[in-house]
Amino acid sequence: MAAITVRDVPDATRDELAARASRSGRSLQEYVRIKLVEIANRPDPEELVGHIRDRKARTGSRLSKADILAHRDADRR
Numbered sequence: 001m002a003a004i005t006v007r008d009v010p011d012a013t014r015d016e017l018a019a020r021a022s023r024s025g026r027s028l029q030e031y032v033r034i035k036l037v038e039i040a041n042r043p044d045p046e047e048l049v050g051h052i053r054d055r056k057a058r059t060g061s062r063l064s065k066a067d068i069l070a071h072r073d074a075d076r077r
Contacts, residue, residue, distance in 0.1 A: 004036075014028075017031065017032060
C-alpha cells in the first residue's frame with residue numbers, strides 16, 4: 001500500500017479527526033484511511049454533473065422540474 005503524508009493540517013482539524021477516531025474505536029491513521037477510501041469510492045461531483053449533461057445532450061431530455069417531481073411522486077404510490 002502507498003503512504004500519504006499531509007502537511008500543515010490545522011490543529012483543530014487534527015483534534016477533531018482524532019476525537020472522531022476515538023469515538024469510533026479506531027486509531028487516527030485507521031480512521032483517516034477509511035475516510036479516504038470512502039471519498040475515493042464516491043463519484044466525483046464534477047464528473048457526475050458532466051455525465052448528466054452528456055446524457056441529457058444525447059437523449060434530448062427536457063423534463064421540467066414539475067414533471068420530474070410528478071414522476072418521483074408517482075413512483076412513491
